Amino acid sequence: MTERLASAQGAATARGLASTEGPATAGGPAAERPATAGGPAAERPAAGRLAPTPSHTVGPFYGYALPFPDGGEMAPAGHPGAITLHGHVYDGEGTPVPDALVELWQAGPEGSLAGAGGSMRRDPVTGGYLGRNGVDFTGFGRIATDADGHWAARTLPPGGPAAPTAPYISVCVHARGLLHHLFTRVYFPENAEANAADPLLAALDPARRETLVATAAPRPGTYRFDIRLQGEGETVFLEFR
Amino acid sequence: MSLTQSDIDHELTHIRESYDKARTEGAPAADHPSRDFAPYRSSVLRHPKQPLVAVHGDPETVELHTPVFGHTDITEIDNDLTSQHRGEPLGERITVSGRLLDSRGRPVRGQLIELWQANASGRYAHLRDQHPAPLDPNFTGVGRTLTGDDGSYHFTTIKPGAYPWRNHENAWRPAHIHFSVFGTAFTQRLITQMYFPGDPLFAYDPILQSVTEPAARQRLVAAYDHELSRPEWSLGYRWDIVLDGPSATWIEEGR
Protein backbone atom coordinates (compact mmCIF):
# COMPACT_ATOMS: atom_id res chain seq x y z
CA MET A 1 0.00 0.00 0.00
CA THR A 2 2.67 2.48 1.07
CA GLU A 3 4.76 1.35 -1.86
CA ARG A 4 1.96 1.94 -4.34
CA LEU A 5 1.32 5.40 -2.96
CA ALA A 6 4.97 6.23 -3.18
CA SER A 7 5.29 5.12 -6.77
CA ALA A 8 2.17 7.05 -7.79
CA GLN A 9 3.68 10.14 -6.28
CA GLY A 10 6.93 9.41 -8.05
CA ALA A 11 5.22 9.22 -11.40
CA ALA A 12 3.48 12.52 -10.82
CA THR A 13 6.76 14.17 -9.92
CA ALA A 14 8.41 12.73 -12.98
CA ARG A 15 5.65 14.10 -15.19
CA GLY A 16 6.03 17.50 -13.60
CA LEU A 17 9.72 17.53 -14.31
CA ALA A 18 9.27 16.22 -17.82
CA SER A 19 7.36 19.31 -18.81
CA THR A 20 10.24 21.57 -17.86
CA GLU A 21 13.89 21.22 -18.60
CA GLY A 22 14.30 19.74 -15.14
CA PRO A 23 17.68 19.39 -13.53
CA ALA A 24 19.52 18.24 -16.63
CA THR A 25 20.81 21.67 -17.58
CA ALA A 26 22.28 22.58 -14.22
CA GLY A 27 25.96 23.34 -14.39
CA GLY A 28 26.10 24.74 -17.91
CA PRO A 29 27.67 28.15 -18.33
CA ALA A 30 24.26 29.76 -18.47
CA ALA A 31 21.81 27.23 -17.13
CA GLU A 32 18.46 27.30 -18.85
CA ARG A 33 15.78 28.42 -16.49
CA PRO A 34 12.44 27.36 -17.89
CA ALA A 35 9.90 30.12 -17.48
CA THR A 36 6.96 27.94 -18.37
CA ALA A 37 6.20 24.45 -19.51
CA GLY A 38 7.22 23.75 -23.10
CA GLY A 39 5.35 21.96 -25.82
CA PRO A 40 1.77 21.21 -24.96
CA ALA A 41 0.35 24.22 -23.21
CA ALA A 42 1.42 27.21 -25.25
CA GLU A 43 1.39 30.31 -23.09
CA ARG A 44 -1.45 32.76 -23.24
CA PRO A 45 -0.19 36.23 -22.57
CA ALA A 46 -2.13 39.45 -22.87
CA ALA A 47 -5.44 39.70 -24.71
CA GLY A 48 -5.84 35.98 -25.32
CA ARG A 49 -3.03 35.93 -27.88
CA LEU A 50 -0.72 32.97 -27.96
CA ALA A 51 2.98 33.78 -28.03
CA PRO A 52 4.43 32.65 -31.38
CA THR A 53 6.89 29.86 -31.96
CA PRO A 54 10.23 31.61 -32.62
CA SER A 55 11.82 31.44 -36.04
CA HIS A 56 15.15 29.67 -36.58
CA THR A 57 17.56 29.46 -39.48
CA VAL A 58 16.89 26.97 -42.28
CA GLY A 59 20.53 25.88 -41.76
CA PRO A 60 22.86 24.48 -44.40
CA PHE A 61 21.31 21.04 -44.91
CA TYR A 62 17.77 21.69 -46.15
CA GLY A 63 18.90 20.94 -49.71
CA TYR A 64 17.64 17.38 -49.77
CA ALA A 65 14.37 18.29 -48.05
CA LEU A 66 12.82 21.51 -49.30
CA PRO A 67 13.70 22.11 -52.97
CA PHE A 68 11.70 20.04 -55.44
CA PRO A 69 11.92 19.41 -59.20
CA ASP A 70 10.18 22.12 -61.22
CA GLY A 71 10.24 24.37 -58.16
CA GLY A 72 10.96 27.37 -60.38
CA GLU A 73 8.82 26.23 -63.34
CA MET A 74 5.72 28.07 -62.23
CA ALA A 75 4.39 28.78 -65.73
CA PRO A 76 3.12 25.73 -67.61
CA ALA A 77 5.42 24.86 -70.51
CA GLY A 78 4.59 26.77 -73.69
CA HIS A 79 2.30 29.22 -71.90
CA PRO A 80 2.17 32.41 -73.97
CA GLY A 81 3.57 35.42 -72.18
CA ALA A 82 5.65 33.43 -69.70
CA ILE A 83 8.54 35.40 -68.24
CA THR A 84 11.84 34.43 -66.66
CA LEU A 85 12.64 36.04 -63.33
CA HIS A 86 16.16 35.50 -62.06
CA GLY A 87 18.94 36.99 -59.99
CA HIS A 88 21.66 36.47 -57.45
CA VAL A 89 21.60 36.56 -53.67
CA TYR A 90 24.58 38.47 -52.22
CA ASP A 91 25.89 38.87 -48.68
CA GLY A 92 27.32 42.02 -47.06
CA GLU A 93 30.64 41.62 -48.86
CA GLY A 94 29.00 41.16 -52.24
CA THR A 95 29.78 37.45 -52.19
CA PRO A 96 27.10 35.26 -53.78
CA VAL A 97 25.12 33.17 -51.28
CA PRO A 98 25.14 29.59 -52.56
CA ASP A 99 22.78 28.20 -49.91
CA ALA A 100 19.78 30.51 -50.00
CA LEU A 101 16.24 29.34 -50.66
CA VAL A 102 14.00 31.76 -52.54
CA GLU A 103 10.23 31.32 -52.35
CA LEU A 104 7.87 33.16 -54.70
CA TRP A 105 4.14 33.64 -54.24
CA GLN A 106 1.98 35.69 -56.54
CA ALA A 107 -1.36 36.34 -58.18
CA GLY A 108 -2.11 34.89 -61.60
CA PRO A 109 -2.25 37.18 -64.66
CA GLU A 110 -5.94 37.91 -64.00
CA GLY A 111 -5.18 38.90 -60.46
CA SER A 112 -6.53 35.74 -58.88
CA LEU A 113 -4.96 34.82 -55.57
CA ALA A 114 -6.69 31.48 -55.34
CA GLY A 115 -3.63 29.56 -56.48
CA ALA A 116 -3.89 25.81 -56.94
CA GLY A 117 -2.48 22.75 -55.27
CA GLY A 118 0.12 20.64 -57.00
CA SER A 119 3.26 22.76 -56.81
CA MET A 120 5.16 19.80 -55.37
CA ARG A 121 3.19 16.81 -56.61
CA ARG A 122 4.33 13.44 -55.34
CA ASP A 123 4.53 10.22 -57.29
CA PRO A 124 2.13 7.80 -55.55
CA VAL A 125 4.16 4.82 -56.78
CA THR A 126 7.70 5.75 -55.85
CA GLY A 127 6.97 8.45 -53.27
CA GLY A 128 9.35 10.70 -55.21
CA TYR A 129 8.52 14.00 -56.83
CA LEU A 130 6.34 13.97 -59.90
CA GLY A 131 6.77 17.63 -60.76
CA ARG A 132 4.00 20.03 -61.73
CA ASN A 133 1.08 18.84 -63.82
CA GLY A 134 1.95 21.07 -66.79
CA VAL A 135 -1.47 22.75 -66.84
CA ASP A 136 -2.23 24.60 -63.62
CA PHE A 137 -0.62 27.79 -62.48
CA THR A 138 -0.17 27.38 -58.72
CA GLY A 139 1.37 30.78 -58.00
CA PHE A 140 4.05 29.22 -55.80
CA GLY A 141 7.72 28.69 -56.56
CA ARG A 142 10.69 27.55 -54.50
CA ILE A 143 14.24 27.71 -55.82
CA ALA A 144 17.56 26.98 -54.11
CA THR A 145 20.42 29.19 -55.27
CA ASP A 146 23.21 27.43 -57.15
CA ALA A 147 26.96 27.54 -56.43
CA ASP A 148 27.04 31.06 -57.95
CA GLY A 149 24.22 32.28 -55.72
CA HIS A 150 21.93 32.37 -58.75
CA TRP A 151 18.24 31.48 -58.92
CA ALA A 152 15.75 31.56 -61.78
CA ALA A 153 12.01 31.01 -62.17
CA ARG A 154 9.76 30.84 -65.20
CA THR A 155 6.42 32.33 -64.34
CA LEU A 156 3.53 34.47 -65.53
CA PRO A 157 3.35 38.22 -65.04
CA PRO A 158 1.33 38.89 -61.88
CA GLY A 159 -2.10 40.43 -62.32
CA GLY A 160 -2.95 43.63 -60.60
CA PRO A 161 -4.27 43.86 -57.09
CA ALA A 162 -6.82 46.63 -56.58
CA ALA A 163 -5.41 50.09 -57.27
CA PRO A 164 -3.40 51.80 -55.99
CA THR A 165 -1.21 48.73 -55.40
CA ALA A 166 0.92 47.85 -58.44
CA PRO A 167 1.34 44.20 -59.49
CA TYR A 168 4.18 42.40 -57.75
CA ILE A 169 5.55 38.99 -56.82
CA SER A 170 6.04 38.32 -53.12
CA VAL A 171 9.42 36.88 -52.15
CA CYS A 172 10.49 35.06 -48.98
CA VAL A 173 14.23 34.48 -48.53
CA HIS A 174 15.69 31.78 -46.28
CA ALA A 175 19.38 31.03 -45.82
CA ARG A 176 21.95 29.61 -43.48
CA GLY A 177 22.90 32.54 -41.27
CA LEU A 178 19.48 34.11 -41.54
CA LEU A 179 17.78 33.48 -38.20
CA HIS A 180 14.45 34.77 -39.45
CA HIS A 181 13.35 34.75 -43.09
CA LEU A 182 13.11 38.01 -45.03
CA PHE A 183 10.18 39.21 -47.13
CA THR A 184 10.53 41.46 -50.15
CA ARG A 185 8.65 42.16 -53.40
CA VAL A 186 9.47 42.20 -57.11
CA TYR A 187 7.79 44.99 -59.08
CA PHE A 188 8.11 45.27 -62.87
CA PRO A 189 9.60 48.15 -64.87
CA GLU A 190 6.79 48.21 -67.48
CA ASN A 191 4.30 49.28 -64.84
CA ALA A 192 5.94 52.67 -64.31
CA GLU A 193 2.66 54.47 -63.81
CA ALA A 194 1.21 51.92 -61.41
CA ASN A 195 4.53 51.71 -59.58
CA ALA A 196 4.55 55.48 -59.09
CA ALA A 197 1.15 55.23 -57.39
CA ASP A 198 1.98 52.16 -55.30
CA PRO A 199 1.83 53.11 -51.61
CA LEU A 200 4.83 51.03 -50.60
CA LEU A 201 7.10 52.15 -53.44
CA ALA A 202 6.00 55.77 -53.10
CA ALA A 203 6.94 55.82 -49.42
CA LEU A 204 10.51 54.68 -50.08
CA ASP A 205 13.60 56.77 -50.65
CA PRO A 206 14.08 56.75 -54.48
CA ALA A 207 17.48 55.05 -54.27
CA ARG A 208 16.06 52.24 -52.15
CA ARG A 209 12.89 52.00 -54.26
CA GLU A 210 14.95 50.73 -57.19
CA THR A 211 15.91 47.62 -55.23
CA LEU A 212 12.31 46.40 -55.55
CA VAL A 213 11.96 46.91 -59.30
CA ALA A 214 13.34 44.20 -61.56
CA THR A 215 15.36 45.21 -64.59
CA ALA A 216 14.59 43.79 -68.02
CA ALA A 217 17.75 41.86 -68.78
CA PRO A 218 19.42 40.38 -70.66
CA ARG A 219 16.55 40.15 -73.20
CA PRO A 220 12.83 40.85 -73.45
CA GLY A 221 10.73 38.65 -71.22
CA THR A 222 13.64 38.14 -68.85
CA TYR A 223 13.84 40.12 -65.62
CA ARG A 224 16.71 40.37 -63.23
CA PHE A 225 16.10 40.80 -59.53
CA ASP A 226 19.15 40.61 -57.26
CA ILE A 227 18.71 40.25 -53.53
CA ARG A 228 21.36 42.02 -51.44
CA LEU A 229 21.08 40.94 -47.84
CA GLN A 230 23.31 43.69 -46.48
CA GLY A 231 25.35 46.76 -47.34
CA GLU A 232 25.52 48.74 -50.55
CA GLY A 233 22.29 48.49 -52.52
CA GLU A 234 20.70 46.52 -49.69
CA THR A 235 17.30 45.25 -50.79
CA VAL A 236 14.27 46.71 -49.04
CA PHE A 237 12.89 44.01 -46.75
CA LEU A 238 9.36 44.12 -45.40
CA GLU A 239 7.61 43.58 -42.12
CA PHE A 240 3.85 42.94 -42.09
CA ARG A 241 1.71 44.37 -39.33
CA MET B 1 39.92 27.99 -35.71
CA SER B 2 40.69 30.35 -32.86
CA LEU B 3 37.23 31.09 -31.54
CA THR B 4 36.50 29.04 -28.42
CA GLN B 5 33.33 28.11 -26.57
CA SER B 6 34.34 30.51 -23.84
CA ASP B 7 34.52 33.39 -26.37
CA ILE B 8 31.00 32.50 -27.49
CA ASP B 9 29.81 32.21 -23.87
CA HIS B 10 31.08 35.72 -23.16
CA GLU B 11 29.24 37.12 -26.16
CA LEU B 12 26.06 35.30 -25.16
CA THR B 13 26.29 36.60 -21.59
CA HIS B 14 26.79 40.13 -22.81
CA ILE B 15 23.79 39.96 -25.16
CA ARG B 16 21.63 38.41 -22.45
CA GLU B 17 22.59 41.15 -19.98
CA SER B 18 21.73 43.88 -22.48
CA TYR B 19 18.41 42.20 -23.18
CA ASP B 20 17.59 41.85 -19.47
CA LYS B 21 18.46 45.48 -18.91
CA ALA B 22 16.23 46.59 -21.79
CA ARG B 23 13.43 44.45 -20.38
CA THR B 24 13.66 46.04 -16.94
CA GLU B 25 13.49 49.41 -18.69
CA GLY B 26 10.21 48.39 -20.30
CA ALA B 27 11.20 46.90 -23.68
CA PRO B 28 8.76 44.27 -24.94
CA ALA B 29 9.68 40.58 -24.87
CA ALA B 30 11.38 39.47 -28.09
CA ASP B 31 9.45 36.60 -29.64
CA HIS B 32 11.99 35.92 -32.39
CA PRO B 33 15.77 35.88 -32.65
CA SER B 34 17.57 38.99 -33.82
CA ARG B 35 18.79 38.53 -37.41
CA ASP B 36 22.00 40.20 -36.29
CA PHE B 37 23.37 37.73 -33.77
CA ALA B 38 27.16 37.67 -33.84
CA PRO B 39 27.69 34.49 -31.76
CA TYR B 40 26.14 32.70 -34.74
CA ARG B 41 28.91 33.69 -37.12
CA SER B 42 27.01 33.01 -40.35
CA SER B 43 24.59 35.82 -39.47
CA VAL B 44 27.26 38.53 -39.53
CA LEU B 45 27.23 39.23 -43.28
CA ARG B 46 23.70 37.99 -43.93
CA HIS B 47 21.43 40.33 -41.99
CA PRO B 48 20.05 43.60 -43.32
CA LYS B 49 21.38 46.73 -41.64
CA GLN B 50 18.48 48.92 -42.75
CA PRO B 51 15.30 48.67 -40.70
CA LEU B 52 12.52 46.57 -42.22
CA VAL B 53 9.82 48.60 -43.94
CA ALA B 54 6.38 48.12 -42.39
CA VAL B 55 3.46 47.11 -44.59
CA HIS B 56 0.06 47.44 -42.96
CA GLY B 57 -2.68 44.93 -43.51
CA ASP B 58 -4.66 45.47 -46.67
CA PRO B 59 -6.66 42.34 -47.52
CA GLU B 60 -5.73 42.76 -51.18
CA THR B 61 -2.04 42.20 -50.56
CA VAL B 62 -0.78 38.92 -51.93
CA GLU B 63 0.91 38.10 -48.64
CA LEU B 64 -2.40 37.77 -46.81
CA HIS B 65 -3.16 34.73 -48.94
CA THR B 66 -1.14 31.57 -49.06
CA PRO B 67 -0.01 28.87 -51.48
CA VAL B 68 -2.32 25.87 -51.65
CA PHE B 69 -1.09 22.36 -50.98
CA GLY B 70 -3.33 19.38 -51.34
CA HIS B 71 -3.36 15.62 -51.36
CA THR B 72 -1.37 15.48 -54.61
CA ASP B 73 1.55 17.08 -52.74
CA ILE B 74 1.65 14.38 -50.08
CA THR B 75 1.78 10.61 -50.11
CA GLU B 76 0.29 8.67 -47.24
CA ILE B 77 3.52 7.50 -45.68
CA ASP B 78 5.27 10.87 -45.92
CA ASN B 79 4.76 11.44 -42.20
CA ASP B 80 6.44 8.15 -41.23
CA LEU B 81 10.18 8.63 -41.68
CA THR B 82 10.83 5.08 -40.44
CA SER B 83 8.95 3.41 -43.29
CA GLN B 84 10.54 5.07 -46.30
CA HIS B 85 13.10 2.32 -46.81
CA ARG B 86 13.06 -1.45 -46.82
CA GLY B 87 14.67 -1.79 -43.39
CA GLU B 88 14.18 -0.17 -40.02
CA PRO B 89 16.38 2.84 -39.27
CA LEU B 90 18.69 2.70 -36.28
CA GLY B 91 17.88 4.78 -33.23
CA GLU B 92 15.16 5.53 -30.76
CA ARG B 93 11.77 5.53 -32.47
CA ILE B 94 9.67 8.54 -31.55
CA THR B 95 6.33 10.04 -32.43
CA VAL B 96 6.08 13.82 -32.63
CA SER B 97 2.59 15.30 -32.48
CA GLY B 98 1.06 18.64 -31.85
CA ARG B 99 -1.23 21.29 -33.21
CA LEU B 100 -0.67 24.12 -35.63
CA LEU B 101 -2.39 27.22 -34.26
CA ASP B 102 -2.67 30.86 -35.14
CA SER B 103 -1.97 33.50 -32.55
CA ARG B 104 -5.61 33.46 -31.46
CA GLY B 105 -5.31 29.77 -30.67
CA ARG B 106 -7.42 28.69 -33.62
CA PRO B 107 -6.40 25.52 -35.48
CA VAL B 108 -4.74 26.03 -38.86
CA ARG B 109 -6.30 23.33 -41.04
CA GLY B 110 -5.04 21.51 -44.10
CA GLN B 111 -1.69 23.29 -44.20
CA LEU B 112 1.66 21.85 -45.15
CA ILE B 113 4.26 20.92 -42.54
CA GLU B 114 7.64 19.73 -43.83
CA LEU B 115 10.41 18.45 -41.59
CA TRP B 116 13.97 17.25 -41.97
CA GLN B 117 16.59 16.02 -39.54
CA ALA B 118 19.85 14.20 -38.93
CA ASN B 119 19.86 10.47 -38.27
CA ALA B 120 20.42 8.87 -34.86
CA SER B 121 24.16 9.39 -35.09
CA GLY B 122 23.86 13.06 -35.98
CA ARG B 123 24.50 12.81 -39.72
CA TYR B 124 22.37 14.38 -42.45
CA ALA B 125 21.78 12.54 -45.70
CA HIS B 126 23.23 15.62 -47.38
CA LEU B 127 26.36 15.57 -49.51
CA ARG B 128 27.90 18.52 -47.72
CA ASP B 129 27.50 17.04 -44.24
CA GLN B 130 30.96 15.55 -43.70
CA HIS B 131 30.59 14.78 -39.98
CA PRO B 132 32.34 11.40 -39.62
CA ALA B 133 29.31 9.57 -38.25
CA PRO B 134 27.61 6.78 -40.16
CA LEU B 135 24.88 7.34 -42.70
CA ASP B 136 21.89 5.06 -42.21
CA PRO B 137 20.77 3.38 -45.44
CA ASN B 138 17.30 3.07 -43.94
CA PHE B 139 16.87 6.69 -42.99
CA THR B 140 16.69 9.79 -45.17
CA GLY B 141 15.20 12.14 -42.60
CA VAL B 142 12.61 14.03 -44.65
CA GLY B 143 8.86 14.07 -43.99
CA ARG B 144 5.76 16.09 -44.74
CA THR B 145 2.12 16.14 -43.80
CA LEU B 146 -1.03 18.24 -43.99
CA THR B 147 -2.62 19.34 -40.72
CA GLY B 148 -6.00 17.87 -39.78
CA ASP B 149 -9.25 19.69 -39.10
CA ASP B 150 -8.17 20.37 -35.54
CA GLY B 151 -4.75 21.63 -36.73
CA SER B 152 -3.09 18.44 -35.53
CA TYR B 153 -0.08 16.79 -37.09
CA HIS B 154 1.70 13.48 -36.42
CA PHE B 155 5.11 12.21 -37.40
CA THR B 156 6.87 8.95 -36.68
CA THR B 157 10.64 9.21 -36.86
CA ILE B 158 13.77 8.48 -34.86
CA LYS B 159 15.40 10.77 -32.35
CA PRO B 160 18.17 12.70 -34.14
CA GLY B 161 21.67 12.83 -32.71
CA ALA B 162 23.64 15.92 -31.75
CA TYR B 163 26.24 16.94 -34.31
CA PRO B 164 29.32 19.16 -34.49
CA TRP B 165 29.49 22.26 -36.66
CA ARG B 166 32.17 24.79 -37.36
CA ASN B 167 30.84 27.95 -35.76
CA HIS B 168 33.62 27.79 -33.16
CA GLU B 169 35.92 25.21 -31.63
CA ASN B 170 33.96 22.29 -30.17
CA ALA B 171 30.60 23.63 -31.35
CA TRP B 172 27.79 21.05 -31.11
CA ARG B 173 24.17 21.45 -32.04
CA PRO B 174 21.67 20.02 -29.55
CA ALA B 175 19.45 17.36 -31.13
CA HIS B 176 16.76 19.08 -33.17
CA ILE B 177 14.23 18.59 -35.96
CA HIS B 178 13.85 21.30 -38.61
CA PHE B 179 10.25 22.34 -39.38
CA SER B 180 8.90 24.35 -42.32
CA VAL B 181 5.31 25.50 -41.94
CA PHE B 182 2.70 27.45 -43.91
CA GLY B 183 -0.28 29.21 -42.39
CA THR B 184 -3.38 30.71 -43.97
CA ALA B 185 -1.33 33.76 -45.02
CA PHE B 186 2.16 33.94 -46.51
CA THR B 187 2.98 36.42 -43.71
CA GLN B 188 2.68 33.50 -41.27
CA ARG B 189 5.46 31.53 -42.97
CA LEU B 190 7.68 29.85 -40.40
CA ILE B 191 10.89 27.85 -40.56
CA THR B 192 12.14 26.75 -37.17
CA GLN B 193 13.64 23.90 -35.13
CA MET B 194 12.20 21.69 -32.41
CA TYR B 195 14.41 20.57 -29.52
CA PHE B 196 14.17 17.77 -26.96
CA PRO B 197 13.69 18.42 -23.22
CA GLY B 198 16.70 18.42 -20.93
CA ASP B 199 19.39 18.52 -23.61
CA PRO B 200 22.69 19.43 -21.92
CA LEU B 201 23.85 21.33 -25.04
CA PHE B 202 21.18 24.05 -24.87
CA ALA B 203 23.28 26.59 -23.03
CA TYR B 204 26.24 26.22 -25.41
CA ASP B 205 24.37 26.59 -28.69
CA PRO B 206 24.36 30.07 -30.26
CA ILE B 207 21.48 29.14 -32.56
CA LEU B 208 19.09 28.25 -29.74
CA GLN B 209 20.47 31.11 -27.64
CA SER B 210 19.76 33.54 -30.50
CA VAL B 211 16.27 33.46 -29.04
CA THR B 212 17.24 35.69 -26.15
CA GLU B 213 13.91 35.62 -24.34
CA PRO B 214 13.89 32.53 -22.05
CA ALA B 215 10.12 31.96 -22.38
CA ALA B 216 10.39 32.08 -26.17
CA ARG B 217 13.32 29.66 -26.11
CA GLN B 218 11.26 27.27 -24.04
CA ARG B 219 8.60 27.28 -26.78
CA LEU B 220 11.10 25.55 -29.07
CA VAL B 221 11.42 22.59 -26.69
CA ALA B 222 8.97 19.72 -27.09
CA ALA B 223 7.53 18.02 -24.02
CA TYR B 224 7.87 14.32 -23.40
CA ASP B 225 4.28 13.06 -23.28
CA HIS B 226 3.77 9.59 -21.87
CA GLU B 227 0.22 9.50 -23.26
CA LEU B 228 1.74 9.75 -26.73
CA SER B 229 4.22 6.95 -26.17
CA ARG B 230 3.09 3.73 -27.77
CA PRO B 231 3.66 0.44 -25.91
CA GLU B 232 6.50 -1.65 -27.33
CA TRP B 233 6.92 0.90 -30.12
CA SER B 234 7.82 4.56 -29.63
CA LEU B 235 8.34 7.46 -27.22
CA GLY B 236 6.01 10.42 -27.63
CA TYR B 237 6.82 14.10 -27.82
CA ARG B 238 4.28 16.89 -28.03
CA TRP B 239 5.04 20.19 -29.69
CA ASP B 240 2.49 22.83 -30.61
CA ILE B 241 3.40 25.43 -33.21
CA VAL B 242 1.95 28.93 -33.01
CA LEU B 243 2.18 31.09 -36.12
CA ASP B 244 2.98 34.78 -36.01
CA GLY B 245 2.17 37.52 -38.46
CA PRO B 246 -1.10 38.94 -39.70
CA SER B 247 -3.52 36.69 -41.53
CA ALA B 248 -6.48 37.60 -43.72
CA THR B 249 -8.87 36.15 -41.15
CA TRP B 250 -7.59 38.59 -38.56
CA ILE B 251 -8.56 41.51 -40.70
CA GLU B 252 -11.97 40.09 -41.52
CA GLU B 253 -12.63 40.00 -37.83
CA GLY B 254 -11.76 43.64 -37.53
CA ARG B 255 -8.62 43.26 -35.48
Ligand SMILES: [Fe+3]
Ligand atom coordinates in the same frame (compact mmCIF):
# COMPACT_ATOMS: atom_id res chain seq x y z
FE1 LIG C 1 20.27 20.90 -38.26
